[in-house]
Amino acid sequence: MEVLMKITLLEPKAPGIHVYSKFKLPRLGLPILGALVKRELGLEPKIYVEDLSPVDWEAISASDLVGISSITPTVTRAYQLVEKIKKRKPVPVVMGGPHVTFLPEEALARGADYVVRGEGEWAFGELVKSILTGQPSLDSIPGLSYRQGTEIIHNPLPQVVEPLEALPWPDLSLIQNWRKMPILPVLTSRGCPFNCTFCSVTKMFGRRYRMRPIEDVLNELEYWLNQKNWRSVFFYDDNFACRSEHTKELLNQIISRKLPMRWTAQVRVDVAKDEELLRLMRASGGYVLYIGLESVNPRTLEKYRKNQTVEEIAQAIQTIHRHHLQVHGMFVLGSDEDDRRTIDETVRFARQMRIDTVQFMVLTPLPGTEIFFELSQQGRLLNEDWSKFSGHHVVFKPRLLSAYELQKEAAIRAMRRFYSRWQCFKFWFQFRWRNLAIYTYARHSINRWIGQNKDFLQRLRLLSSPSSKVSPHP
Numbered sequence: 001m002e003v004l005m006k007i008t009l010l011e012p013k014a015p016g017i018h019v020y021s022k023f024k025l026p027r028l029g030l031p032i033l034g035a036l037v038k039r040e041l042g043l044e045p046k047i048y049v050e051d052l053s054p055v056d057w058e059a060i061s062a063s064d065l066v067g068i069s070s071i072t073p074t075v076t077r078a079y080q081l082v083e084k085i086k087k088r089k090p091v092p093v094v095m096g097g098p099h100v101t102f103l104p105e106e107a108l109a110r111g112a113d114y115v116v117r118g119e120g121e122w123a124f125g126e127l128v129k130s131i132l133t134g135q136p137s138l139d140s141i142p143g144l145s146y147r148q149g150t151e152i153i154h155n156p157l158p159q160v161v162e163p164l165e166a167l168p169w170p171d172l173s174l175i176q177n178w179r180k181m182p183i184l185p186v187l188t189s190r191g192c193p194f195n196c197t198f199c200s201v202t203k204m205f206g207r208r209y210r211m212r213p214i215e216d217v218l219n220e221l222e223y224w225l226n227q228k229n230w231r232s233v234f235f236y237d238d239n240f241a242c243r244s245e246h247t248k249e250l251l252n253q254i255i256s257r258k259l260p261m262r263w264t265a266q267v268r269v270d271v272a273k274d275e276e277l278l279r280l281m282r283a284s285g286g287y288v289l290y291i292g293l294e295s296v297n298p299r300t301l302e303k304y305r306k307n308q309t310v311e312e313i314a315q316a317i318q319t320i321h322r323h324h325l326q327v328h329g330m331f332v333l334g335s336d337e338d339d340r341r342t343i344d345e346t347v348r349f350a351r352q353m354r355i356d357t358v359q360f361m362v363l364t365p366l367p368g369t370e371i372f373f374e375l376s377q378q379g380r381l382l383n384e385d386w387s388k389f390s391g392h393h394v395v396f397k398p399r400l401l402s403a404y405e406l407q408k409e410a411a412i413r414a415m416r417r418f419y420s421r422w423q424c425f426k427f428w429f430q431f432r433w434r435n436l437a438i439y440t441y442a443r444h445s446i447n448r449w450i451g452q453n454k455d456f457l458q459r460l461r462l463l464s465s466p467s468s469k470v471s472p473h474p
Contacts, residue, residue, distance in 0.1 A: 004042070004043060005041075005043055005064045005065065005128070005131070005132050006059075006062055006063045006064050006065075007037065007043055007045035007046075007063060007064065007065045007066075007067065007128065008045060008046050008047075008048065008059050008060055008063040008065075008066050008067070009030040009033060009034060009045050009046070009047045009048070009066075009067045009068075009069070009174075010030075010047075010048050010050070010055060010066065010067070010068045010069075010078075010081060011026055011027060011030055011047070011048070011049040011050065011051075011068075011069055011070075011074075012050055012068065012070055012074040012075075012077035012078045012080075012081060013050035013051050013074065013077060014051070014073060014074055014390070015073060015074070015076065015077065015387040015390065016387075016390070016392075016449065016452050016453070017445050017448045017449050017452060023182070023183060024049075024051045024052050024180065024181060024182070025181070025183050025185055025234060026047075026049040026051070026052065026175060026181070026185070027069065027071075027185075027236075028170045028185055028187050028236060029069045029096065029097065030047050030049075030067070030069050030174075030175075031047065031170030031171050031172050031174060031175060032121060032167055032168065032169075032170045032171075033045070033067065033120075033121060033124050034047055034170075034171050034174040035167075035168035035169060035170060035171035035174070036121055036124070036125050036167065036168055037124075037125060037128050038168075038171060038174075039168050040125055041125070041128060041129065041132065043128070044174065045067075045174060046059055046174065046176060047174045047175045047176065048175075048176050049175055049176075050077075052175065052176065052177045052178070052180055052181065053175075053176040053177040053180075055081070056176070057084075057088065060085055060088065060089070060091070061088055061089050061091075063089075063091050064091065064092075064131065065091065065092050065093075065094065065128065065131055066085055066091055066092070066093045066094070067093075067094045067095070067096065067124070068081060068082065068093065068094070068095050068096075068112075069095075069096050069097045070095065070096075070097045070099055070100065071097055071098055071099055072098065072099040072366050072367060072386050072389045073386065073387055073388075073389050073390040073391075074387075075097075075099045075100070075107075075386045076385065076386050076387040077387070078095065079107075079110040079111070082095075082110060082111040082112055083110075083111055085111075086111050092113045092114065092131065093111065093112050093113050093114075094112065094113065094114040094115070094116060094124070094127060095107045095112040095114070095115050095116070096115070096116040096117075096120045096124070098200050098203075098204050098366070098367075098368060099366075099367060099386070100112070100115045100117070101115075101117040101118055101204060101368065102200070102203070102367040102368035103367050104117055104145040104152075104154065105145075105152060107145075108145065108146070108147060108152060113146065113147075114127060114138075114144060114145070114146050115144070115145040115146070116143055116144060116145075117143040117144075117145060117154075117157060118143045118157045118158050118160075118204065119143075119158060119160050119161050119190075119204075119205065120143055120158070121161060121167055122142070122158060122161070123141050123142055123143045123144055123158055126140075126141045127141055127144065138153070138155075139153070139155065140155075141155060142155055142156060142157065142158035142159070143155060143156070143157050143158040160190070160191070160205065160206050160208070160210070161190070161210075162210055163210070163212075163213075164189070164190060164210055164211070164212045165212055165213055165216045169220045169223070170185075170187075172184075172185075172224065173227075179228055181230075182230065182231040182232075183230060183231055183232055183233070183234050184221075184224050184225070184230040184232070184233045184234070184261075185233075185234050185236050186217065186220060186221060186224075186233055186234070186235055186236065187212075187235070187236040187237060188211060188212050188217050188235060188237055188240070188250065189209060189210060189211045189212065189237045189238075189239075189240075189242065190205045190206075190209075190210050190237075191205045191206045191207060191208050191209045191210050191238075192205070192207065192209065192238050192239050192242070193207050193208070193209050193242065194207075194239070194268075194305075194306075194307065195207060195305055196292075196294075196304050196305055196306060197303065197304055197305055197369065197370040197371050197374075198304060198332060198363060198364070198365075198366070198369055198370075198371045199369060200366050200367070200368040200369050201238045203368040203369065204368065205238075209239075209242050209243060211243060211246055214246070214249055214250050214253055217250060218250070218253055218254070218257065218259075221233070221254070221259055221261065222257070222259065225259060225260060225261060230261070231262075232261070232262045232263055232264060232287075233261045233262070233263040233264075233285075234263070234264050234265070235263060235264070235265035235266070237265065237266060238266060239266065239267060239268055240265035240266055240267050241265075241267045241268075241271045241274075241277060242268075244271075244274050244277050247277060248274075248276065248277055248280055251277075251280040251281060251283070251284040251286075252280060252284075254284040254285070255280070255283055255284050259284075259285075261285045262285045262286075262287055263284070263285050263286050263287070264286070264287065264288040264289070264290065265286070265289060265290065266289075266290045266291075266292070267289050267290070267291055268291065268292065268308070269291060269293065269308050269312055269313050269316035270308070270312075270316075271289065271291075271316070271320075272315065272316035272317075272319040272320050273316075275319065275323070278319065278320060278323040278325065279323060281323070281325060282323050282324055282325055286325060287325065287326060288325070288326045288327075288328055288356070289320060289325055289326070289327055289328065290328045290330065291316070291327055291328065291329060291330065292306075292330050292332075293313050293329045293330060293331055294306055294330070294331055294332045295331060295332065295333070295335070295338070295342070295346070296310050296313070296342070296345055296346050296349045297335070297337055297338055297342045297345075297346075298310060299335075299337035300335040300337045300338055300342070303335050303336065303337055304332070304335065310349075314349075314353060317329075317353045317354075317355060318353075321354070326356040326357070327355050327356050327357075328355075328356065328357045328358070328359070329350060329355040329357070329358045329359070330358070330359045330361065331346055331350075331358065331359065331360050331361065332361050332362070332363050332391075333346065333360055333361070333362055333363065333406070333410040333414070334362045334363035334394065334396075334398050334401075334406050334410060335363055336398075336399040336400070337400075338398070338400060338401070339400040339401060340401060340405065340409055343360075343409045343410050343413075343414055346360065346414065347360075347414045347417045347418055350418055351417075351418060356435075357438060357442075358415075358418050359391075360410050360411065360414040360415055360418070361391035361392065361410075361411070362391065362392065362393070362394050362406055362407065362410050362411050363396070364389050364390070364391050364393075364395065365381065365389075365395065365396055366389060375396045380396045380397040381395065381396050381397075382394070382395055382396055382397055382403060382460075382463060383395040383396075388456065392411055392449065393407070393411070393453070393456060394406045394407040394411070394460060402464035403460050403463060403464050404457075404460045404461045404463070404464035405464070407457065407460055412446065412450065415442070415446050416443070416446060419439045419442040419443050419446070421443070423439055424436055424439050424440055424443070427439060
């Protein structure tokens with residue numbers, strides 16, 4: 001009787017609390033891998049997303065291969081999982097995702113047997129075939145890093161996946177407790193033609209914007225919308241409206257098919273230049289646009305290479321609001337051009353423009369980005385704990401502020417000023433219960449974050465003292 005290979009895939013939980021802690025939304029890498037080996041090899045992996053379900057260690061012990069996907073802030077937890085797996089059973093472990101793509105030697109040193117770099121769907125399938133047949137031919141698998149004796153081998157990176165419809169839809173049903181997901185995640189494109197200095201997207205997925213056929217996206221939406229009642233759909237694209245004509249056709253089809261969905265997506269401010277697009281967004285069920293506004297400091301926008309002005313940001317917010325769409329503004333504070341005044345002006349701008357919700361994140365030098373390389377070369381990185389590379393912790397030495405000042409003013413005080421008690425009272429008296437719930441949750445999250453990070457804050461304060469002798473690396 002044929003014995004099927006058992007594969008378990010893990011997505012580590014994010015550390016601590018953050019603005020999205022309430023929304024359990026898995027990334028789509030593992031469900032795509034699961035669907036791929038199911039289609040190509042007849043195998044049915046189990047996927048454990050720790051935010052949805054605890055890892056079943058009996059399933060791990062019974063596995064022939066364990067795969068772990070991680071981004072930088074979750075990789076510390078990923079390495080903990082690798083260590084625990086290896087103590088239980090010498091099962092092969094393969095890791096993938098942006099962090100290990102740029103630091104594969106680290107992952108191999110921390111116990112992984114293989115690292116799949118870049119867009120790794122085909123490479124993962126080839127690795128599974130190799131293990132399944134017992135005839136390893138690792139040198140022919142694109143993007144694979146592995147040990148060969150004392151030597152580390154890095155195979156050349158794979159080509160990006162094209163066309164995207166060659167991949168199967170993510171099989172969300174492989175995720176344990178997937179029905180607990182309130183939001184349906186859907187990806188319609190990969191890549192980004194822009195090249196922001198703090199972003200790893202282009203380094204991971206390239207600058208060529210690749211789109212799935214509209215019919216393929218619609219069929220996927222229809223399938224999953226029929227499986228359960230979803231609160232909303234989130235389009236996972238890094239820039240949902242990068243090709244506006246393509247996006248408009250998709251939205252027109254959503255309207256004509258009368259798909260019962262409300263949705264949110266990430267876009268740039270230039271989306272507001274096309275009011276027909278905004279009208280279709282609203283008509284098709286769109287209600288919140290997540291926009292990388294980044295800064296109200298023109299010099300910072302130039303340094304980030306955002307290709308947008310403060311005037312364009314302001315005009316975009318007004319235009320989007322006029323079409324009855326909400327704006328979630330994402331700001332990145334702490335560039336070499338930012339000081340305390342910048343932070344104050346950012347909060348004032350967000351309130352004056354009546355941005356619906358915001359994130360004031362601190363600049364985070366993620367591996368693979370230009371900012372990481374620059375700050376590393378300058379010896380300005382203060383922390384080697386990857387769990388702190390979350391956008392909520394200062395992990396480098398700013399130029400015009402101390403690290404503690406940036407942490408206190410940007411990540412704590414700015415958030416408290418925007419999500420103020422006074423604003424909560426106003427929503428109460430205006431009977432705007434949804435807004436009140438969001439702002440109350442945000443304030444609660446800030447207080448919880450402070451409580452969970454007392455040691456980090458104390459260390460950062462000591463480190464920022466002119467007479468400090470504290471080592472920057474704990």
